[in-house]
Structure formats: C-alpha cells, structure tokens
Amino acid sequence: MLQKKVCLLGSFSVGKTSLIAQFVHGIFGEKYLTTIGVKIDKRRVTTEKGETTLVIWDLNGQDDLQKVRLANLRGSSGFLFVVDGTRPATLNVVLELDALVQREMGALPRLLLLNKCDLQDEWLLEASRVEELRAAGWHVKRTSAKTGEQVAEAFGALAEMMVR
Amino acid sequence: MGDAEEKEALERLRRLLLSPEQARLTELDADLSEPARLAAHLRKALPLAVKQSAGAESRLGQALAPILEEVIQTTIRRNPRLMAEILYPVIGRTVRKAVWEAWSQLIQTVNGALETRISFKSLKWRWIAWRTGRTFAEIVLAQTFVYRVDQVLLIHRESGLLLGHETRATEVAKDKELVSAMLTAIQDFVRDSFDIAEETPLGALEVGGLKVWIEQGPKAYLAAVIRGNPPAELHAVLRDTLEQVHFEFEPVLQDYRGESEDFATVGQFLLGAMRYERQVGEEGSGPWYALALGLVPLFLVSWFGFYSFQTRHRLAVIQGVLDATPGYHIVAVRDRGNYLKLEGFRDPLASPPGVVLGPLADRYQWLEAELTPYIALHPSLVLKRARRSLAPPLSVRLTLNRQGRLSAAGGADAAWLARFEAGAPLLAGVTAVDARDVVVLKTRSELLVAELTAWELRFEVDQAELSEEQTAEIAMVAAKVAELNSISRAQNEILVVEIQGFTDASGSRTHNQELALRRAESVRAAFVTRGIPPDVFRVKGFINAVAGGDRDRRILLAIQFQQP
Ligand SMILES: Nc1nc2c(ncn2[C@@H]2O[C@H](COP(=O)(O)OP(=O)(O)OP(=O)(O)O)[C@@H](O)[C@H]2O)c(=O)[nH]1
Ligand SMILES: [Mg+2]
Numbered sequence: 001m002l003q004k005k006v007c008l009l010g011s012f013s014v015g016k017t018s019l020i021a022q023f024v025h026g027i028f029g030e031k032y033l034t035t036i037g038v039k040i041d042k043r044r045v046t047t048e049k050g051e052t053t054l055v056i057w058d059l060n061g062q063d064d065l066q067k068v069r070l071a072n073l074r075g076s077s078g079f080l081f082v083v084d085g086t087r088p089a090t091l092n093v094v095l096e097l098d099a100l101v102q103r104e105m106g107a108l109p110r111l112l113l114l115n116k117c118d119l120q121d122e123w124l125l126e127a128s129r130v131e132e133l134r135a136a137g138w139h140v141k142r143t144s145a146k147t148g149e150q151v152a153e154a155f156g157a158l159a160e161m162m163v164r
Numbered sequence: 165m166g167d168a169e170e171k172e173a174l175e176r177l178r179r180l181l182l183s184p185e186q187a188r189l190t191e192l193d194a195d196l197s198e199p200a201r202l203a204a205h206l207r208k209a210l211p212l213a214v215k216q217s218a219g220a221e222s223r224l225g226q227a228l229a230p231i232l233e234e235v236i237q238t239t240i241r242r243n244p245r246l247m248a249e250i251l252y253p254v255i256g257r258t259v260r261k262a263v264w265e266a267w268s269q270l271i272q273t274v275n276g277a278l279e280t281r282i283s284f285k286s287l288k289w290r291w292i293a294w295r296t297g298r299t300f301a302e303i304v305l306a307q308t309f310v311y312r313v314d315q316v317l318l319i320h321r322e323s324g325l326l327l328g329h330e331t332r333a334t335e336v337a338k339d340k341e342l343v344s345a346m347l348t349a350i351q352d353f354v355r356d357s358f359d360i361a362e363e364t365p366l367g368a369l370e371v372g373g374l375k376v377w378i379e380q381g382p383k384a385y386l387a388a389v390i391r392g393n394p395p396a397e398l399h400a401v402l403r404d405t406l407e408q409v410h411f412e413f414e415p416v417l418q419d420y421r422g423e424s425e426d427f428a429t430v431g432q433f434l435l436g437a438m439r440y441e442r443q444v445g446e447e448g449s450g451p452w453y454a455l456a457l458g459l460v461p462l463f464l465v466s467w468f469g470f471y472s473f474q475t476r477h478r479l480a481v482i483q484g485v486l487d488a489t490p491g492y493h494i495v496a497v498r499d500r501g502n503y504l505k506l507e508g509f510r511d512p513l514a515s516p517p518g519v520v521l522g523p524l525a526d527r528y529q530w531l532e533a534e535l536t537p538y539i540a541l542h543p544s545l546v547l548k549r550a551r552r553s554l555a556p557p558l559s560v561r562l563t564l565n566r567q568g569r570l571s572a573a574g575g576a577d578a579a580w581l582a583r584f585e586a587g588a589p590l591l592a593g594v595t596a597v598d599a600r601d602v603v604v605l606k607t608r609s610e611l612l613v614a615e616l617t618a619w620e621l622r623f624e625v626d627q628a629e630l631s632e633e634q635t636a637e638i639a640m641v642a643a644k645v646a647e648l649n650s651i652s653r654a655q656n657e658i659l660v661v662e663i664q665g666f667t668d669a670s671g672s673r674t675h676n677q678e679l680a681l682r683r684a685e686s687v688r689a690a691f692v693t694r695g696i697p698p699d700v701f702r703v704k705g706f707i708n709a710v711a712g713g714d715r716d717r718r719i720l721l722a723i724q725f726q727q728p
C-alpha cells in the first residue's frame with residue numbers, strides 16, 4: 001500500500017477546505033469558515049499502481065509568501081494549487097506560491113484547479129489566460145466544490161502523477 | 165449725512181446685528197472642514213448613535229460587518245502568531261478531542277476482549293467500574309499496571325506519514341494515519357507559535373489522561389501512547405528502538421516514497437518499545453508470557469522438574485531480554501533462590517545488566533554476573549565506541565549506517581578532522597568513513613562558539629540543583645567558556661554568554677518561570693565557581709509549551725560578542 005502526502009495551496013477563500021470536504025465526505029457548505037493552521041484528512045484512491053492513501057493537508061490561505069510555513073509542506077509528494085475563478089487575482093498568488101514551492105522543494109507533481117466553476121455569471125478568468133497556463137505546462141482542471149464537478153478527477157489525476 | 169458716513173453707520177449696524185452669527189458660522193465652518201475638530205465632535209455623538217442604531221433592525225451592524233470581517237482577516241494575515249496565541253486553547257482542545265476519539269475506540273476493543281473473561285477479580289473490577297462510572301477496561305488497566313505502552317507509532321518526520329504502528333488491541337484504532345499526520349502538524353504548530361527552534365523536538369503531550377511521548381530521530385520519530393506513570397528509563401528504551409529502526413531501515417528512510425511495503429517488518433522493532441510494568445503483587449500472563457512461550461519448549465526438555473513453571477518462565481524472559489540487548493551474549497541464566505546468576509559475554513560499553521533488566525530482576529536480592537568482556541559489533545555499540553575513542557567536539561554529531569559507514573557532521577577543527585579520517589577506519593565495525601558534512605572551523609573561537617551552542621544540560625523534574633555528574637560536565641564546559649573569554653578579551657571584544665533555562669509545562673507558570681531561572685542561576689554559579697567573571701553571563705528562563713519530556717528541562721547557551 002502506498003501513502004502520499006498532498007497539500008492544497010492557494011489564497012484565502014478559494015475553496016481549499018470545500019474541495020477536500022467534497023472529495024472526502026461528499027458534502028458542501030455555503031458558509032465560509034476560514035482555516036487556521038492545518039487540517040488533515042485522508043482518502044483512499046485506486047491508481048494504476050494499486051491502492052493509495054492520500055493524506056491531505058488543508059492549509060490556511062496564504063497570500064503572503066513570507067508567512068508560508070515551509071515545515072508544513074515538507075515531505076509532500078504533490079500539490080493542488082487552487083484558484084477562485086471569480087477572483088483572477090488569486091491566480092497571481094498561486095503562481096507565486098508555485099515558484100516558492102519549486103525553489104524550496106524542486107519540481108513535484110502539481111495540478112491547477114480553477115474552482116467555483118458553477119458560478120458561470122461571475123467567472124472572470126479569460127479562456128486565453130487558461131490556454132497560456134496550459135502552454136506553460138500546467139495541468140488545469142475546472143472544478144466546483146459545490147457541484148462536485150471534476151473534484152474526484154482532480155485528486156485522482158494528481159494521485160496518478162504521484163505514483164508514476 | 166454724507167454718503168461715506170451713511171455707509172459706515174450701516175456697516176456698524178450690520179456688525180452689531182450679525183457678528184455673533186458671523187463668528188458662529190466661521191466656527192462651524194472650521195468644525196466641518198478641520199478633521200481634528202470634526203473628530204472631536206463626532207467622538208461625542210458616535211457612541212450615542214451606535215447605541216441608538218443597535219436596537220431595531222441594526223443597519224449599522226449590517227453595514228459594518230463586512231468591514232470588520234476584512235479587518236479580522238488582515239489582522240490574521242499580518243500577525244498569525246497573535247491569532248495562534250489567542251486560539252491556542254481552542255485548537256488544543258479540538259486536537260485533544262480528535263486524538264482522544266481515535267483512542268477511545270481502542271478502549272472499546274480492550275473492553276470487548278475483557279468482557280469475555282470472568283474471574284473473582286474481574287467481578288470485583290466490574291463492580292468498581294460500575295460504581296465509579298468508568299469503563300471496565302480503564303479499571304483493569306489502572307488496577308494492574310504502573311504504566312503500560314499501549315501504542316507505538318513510527319512517523320516519517322518530513323511528511324508526517326505513518327511508517328509503522330503497533331498496538332496491544334487486536335483491532336487497530338481506525339485513524340492512525342490521521343493521528344500520525346496530526347502529531348506532526350501539532351509539533352510544527354507549537355514550534356511556530358512559541359518561537360521554538362526547529363530542531364528543538366517536542367517531548368510529550370497529554371491527551372485525555374493518556375501520555376504521548378515523542379522521541380525524535382533524524383528521519384523518523386516515535387510516538388508512544390502510554391497509560392499510567394512511565395519511568396524516565398522509558399525514554400532510553402524509545403531512543404534505542406528508534407536508533408535501531410534508523411540503522412535497519414536507513415536506505416528506505418533516506419528516500420521514502422510512501423511505500424508501506426518498505427516497512428513491513430518494522431513491527432518487530434516497535435514491539436520492543438511496548439513496555440509495561442505491573443502493579444506489585446500482580447502475577448499473571450501478559451505479552452511477556454507470549455514472548456516466553458516461544459522460548460519455553462527449549463527449556464522444557466532439560467529443566468522440567470527442577471524449577472517451577474513460574475521460575476522457568478521468568479528466566480526465559482530474562483534470557484530473552486538480555487539476548488535482545490546489544491552487547492550481550494548470554495549462555496546461562498540461573499535462579500539461585502535469593503540471587504540471579506548470569507553467565508556469558510558482555511561488551512563493556514553495553515548498559516549494565518541491572519539497568520537492562522530493571523523490574524524483571526526485582527525479586528532477587530542481588531545479581532551475580534560472570535560476563536566475559538567482548539567487543540560487540542552491534543551498530544549502537546560501534547557508535548558508542550567511536551564516540552569514546554574519537555572524542556568529537558561537542559559540535560560534531562556521529563552517525564553510523566547499516567553498512568557500517570561512520571559519518572561525522574557539524575563544526576570541527578582541521579586537527580580533529582584529520583584524526584577522524586585517520587582513526588575512524590581502524591575501529592572495529594566501521595567499514596567506511598564520511599566527513600563531507602564536517603565544516604572546518606578555522607579559528608579556535610569559532611570552534612568554541614560552535615561547541616558551546618551545541619551543548620545542553622538536562623534536568624530532572626522540578627530540579628534546579630546540580631548533581632555531581634552535572635557539575636563535572638559544567639567543569640568541562642567552563643574550561644571552554646574561560647578560553648573563549650580570554651580570546652575575545654585579547655581581540656578587544658566582550659563575550660556575553662546567555663544561560664537559557666528551560667522547564668517543561670507541568671506545574672504553574674509562576675513556579676516554572678522561577679524554576680527556569682533557578683536552573684540558569686545554578687549553572688551560572690557553577691561557572692563562576694570555576695573562575696569565570698560573573699559579568700560574562702546573563703540568565704533567562706523559558707517554559708516549554710507542552711508537558712513532559714526529558715528535553716524540555718534543560719540549559720542551553722547562546723553566545724554573543726559586543727564591542728566595548
Ligand atoms: N459557489 C461555490 N462556492 C464555493 C466553492 N468552493 C468554495 N466555495 C465557497 O467559498 C467559501 C470559501 O471556501 P473555503 O473552502 O472555506 O475556502 P478556503 O480556501 O479553505 O479558505 P481559507 O481556509 O480561508 O484559506 C465558502 O463560503 C464556500 O462555500 C465552489 O466551488 N462553488
Ligand atoms: Mg480553508
């Protein structure tokens with residue numbers, strides 16, 4: 001059996017906690033309860049290499065790079081970077097975080113989640129921008145923690161990348 | 165009247181009539197346009213306004229809510245430490261609850277297993293349980309054991325992933341992976357929130373009546389869940405277990421990819437840490453019995469009829485324990501009524517038999533050991549021997565891997581490095597040496613600073629007085645301080661040594677604050693007795709965040725140089 005540590009990173013309120021709640025427990029809440037410190041959950045997934053336990057670290061939103069607790073990231077085999085599609089500024093935060101992670105830990109499997117895709121009317125990320133990111137090598141998924149769209153797929157895809 | 169005259173009279177009349185209003189208007193204008201004055205007025209009115217609007221439908225509240233939310237978020241972002249401090253009690257409780265729930269399942273399992281056994285004693289315990297409202301399992305454990313290690317978790321330090329887990333119950337607590345990750349996160353959290361250096365390990369936690377002792381290793385750490393009051397020696401047992409695991413699993417620990425197959429056999433090592441001690445007067449079967457069962461057939465044949473079953477059982481256990489201890493090779497264990505006789509071989513560096521056996525030998529009045537010295541090649545003893553003969557500076561850490569490669573890391577002078585490279589390969593059990601992580605310190609004072617800051621002095625619970633052993637150690641360190649002091653004087657710098665006293669978190673804050681300072685003071689006094697001027701030292705006291713642990717109670721030194 002494999003175990004892999006995964007961290008979710010991104011700005012405040014982009015839906016990190018909600019994505020995990022959806023993936024692990026299949027639930028969603030409208031209420032925003034900001035995460036303080038770390039919350040840990042786990043779920044088993046099946047990959048082509050067999051059963052794998054994902055130990056998922058939900059970190060508090062990190063807008064200030066100086067304040068990121070590197071100790072929490074260490075030992076992680078993969079990252080989910082989460083962006084709120086209705087707030088394009090959250091993409092910049094993610095790109096900075098990604099640079100930090102690469103600098104500190106090298107290139108590790110990672111996925112970019114454009115979350116809250118159920119909010120079509122408020123969506124502000126341009127398709128061209130998304131294409132640029134893909135061209136730059138990002139694996140991108142549009143997710144919704146609310147409807148569950150692409151959530152399990154995102155975790156599954158990261159798991160496959162990590163066991164490879 | 166002339167035209168001019170008339171004009172002037174009119175002007176006078178106007179002034180007479182209007183000037184009070186005029187003055188008032190200018191004043192009001194100033195009130196409105198000068199922020200400071202406006203603020204002064206608002207200050208009087210605002211509280212009343214807020215109070216009035218707080219009633220009915222509270223539009224003010226609604227209007228302010230988003231602003232307040234933002235303020236709170238900015239505060240958290242700017243100063244998470246402050247927030248962490250405020251929230252610590254809440255988080256602490258949540259964490260305790262989560263961990264407790266995981267372990268209360270274990271109690272349930274124990275409960276289940278015990279329910280099926282009936283004896284007079286168990287009826288009595290059942291009665292106590294019923295009367296006190298505690299679970300049957302709790303009562304049995306409390307009545308039977310002084311302490312007992314219930315679970316041992318081996319946790320990958322970097323990722324917090326669980327490498328191995330041993331428990332007494334047949335059914336494993338459900339969320340051990342989560343518990344292991346949480347323990348790691350808690351440590352990071354505590355370290356961050358209380359400004360504890362990263363290398364400073366967290367020694368222990370108290371979780372709902374259970375103790376969790378944590379022993380840190382370079383790649384993994386061991387968390388033991390303990391019931392009752394464990395003796396300090398248990399730390400040594402945990403440390404040994406952890407060292408063994410590091411030796412045996414060195415290659416996989418180096419580059420752990422989350423494959424639990426790699427640690428399939430780690431359980432046998434962890435079992436060694438599942439120690440317990442029974443209440444006196446309790447004879448009975450337990451895991452020792454199980455261990456002995458494997459050995460019994462060997463002895464049954466030859467010894468049957470000579471010894472009672474109890475005695476054979478005990479001797480088998482003693483032999484088993486000694487054989488499992490590095491540096492022992494036991495040929496015979498004999499019960500001589502009031503004393504115990506051991507025959508075989510012992511590496512002089514191995515712990516004395518009395519220490520190894522502990523309570524197992526309690527029933528004998530003395531112990532006669534006919535143990536011929538030999539050199540054991542067990543890694544832990546090879547390492548011990550290397551430390552003796554190479555005498556590394558306090559700032560160097562020696563480690564030995566499974567293949568017998570002896571590595572040195574830390575700051576040392578060129579002379580020691582040369583000695584290491586020449587001498588280490590000659591040691592029995594050392595196959596290769598590695599000094600890549602040695603930093604050569606050019607000057608004597610650099611080396612002394614490195615040594616002094618690497619040094620630590622541990623204390624017993626609630627102790628601030630120095631033992632003989634501690635005083636001897638301080639004498640060794642004082643020589644280094646004195647030397648550093650004279651070097652810095654010659655260089656026209658002022659040496660300042662901060663003596664930092666630490667306590668664990670048990671006991672009251674004020675008591676601990678005072679204890680931490682007393683520890684630092686007694687170390688200072690010892691240094692001063694050794695002839696170092698008192699003004700070199702500053703003392704400081706610190707209280708560690710979480711209860712327990714050997715390493716919580718200690719002295720560290722911090723070195724500074726000041727310009728005169
Ligand atoms: N409509 C919609 N709302 C979402 C979605 N994901 C999260 N939300 C909402 O966004 C808010 C923030 O979600 P969280 O999951 O708490 O965000 P977070 O990233 O964990 O925030 P921090 O812990 O503060 O960093 C909540 O009110 C959620 O209900 C989504 O996919 N769709
Ligand atoms: Mg959150």
